[in-house]
Amino acid sequence: MTITVATSSVEDTRRVAAAVAALAASGDVILLAGDLGAGKTAFAQGFGAALGVEEPIVSPTFTLARQYQGRLRLHHLDVYRLDRIDEIFDVGLPELIEDDGVVLIEWGDVVRAELPPDLLQIDITLGDGDDDRTLALTTVGARWADRAPSLSAALEAWRC
Numbered sequence: 001m002t003i004t005v006a007t008s009s010v011e012d013t014r015r016v017a018a019a020v021a022a023l024a025a026s027g028d029v030i031l032l033a034g035d036l037g038a039g040k041t042a043f044a045q046g047f048g049a050a051l052g053v054e055e056p057i058v059s060p061t062f063t064l065a066r067q068y069q070g071r072l073r074l075h076h077l078d079v080y081r082l083d084r085i086d087e088i089f090d091v092g093l094p095e096l097i098e099d100d101g102v103v104l105i106e107w108g109d110v111v112r113a114e115l116p117p118d119l120l121q122i123d124i125t126l127g128d129g130d131d132d133r134t135l136a137l138t139t140v141g142a143r144w145a146d147r148a149p150s151l152s153a154a155l156e157a158w159r160c
Contacts, residue, residue, distance in 0.1 A: 004137075005135050007131075007132070010039065016155065020154070044057055065077045073099065074101060
């Protein structure tokens with residue numbers, strides 16, 4: 001199932017992320033895809049804030065992975081700089097997925113083949129205005145499909 005929503009500001013994108021975070025559960029994998037500057041890190045910031053993370057959430061582009069503690073542990077990865085797909089094992093992705101937190105991966109479409117069959121994929125595209133974004137949230141597998149009605153209801157204010 002794909003739910004498409006539109007935002008017109010960075011704060012709006014963060015609010016969408018907060019609505020998704022309210023439904024997040026331990027063991028979830030969330031894949032963020034989109035062009036440079038599309039809002040992947042803004043989404044991560046809103047998601048983390050809604051989980052109760054109090055420290056600033058910054059893109060882990062150079063460190064590849066950061067961890068934050070909130071209602072759930074948040075493993076925030078950015079795989080943009082990976083030269084080879086097997087480098088995801090160097091960052092411990094399989095172990096992070098098995099951990100009792102949420103794994104949120106920026107540029108996750110690059111490593112999609114290595115991810116588990118249950119995840120939420122969020123494709124963010126630029127809109128006409130400087131801050132306009134379209135987010136297509138696709139449930140993949142039973143884990144998120146079971147929450148699809150709740151996800152749809154939570155995102156109703158932004159539906160296209």
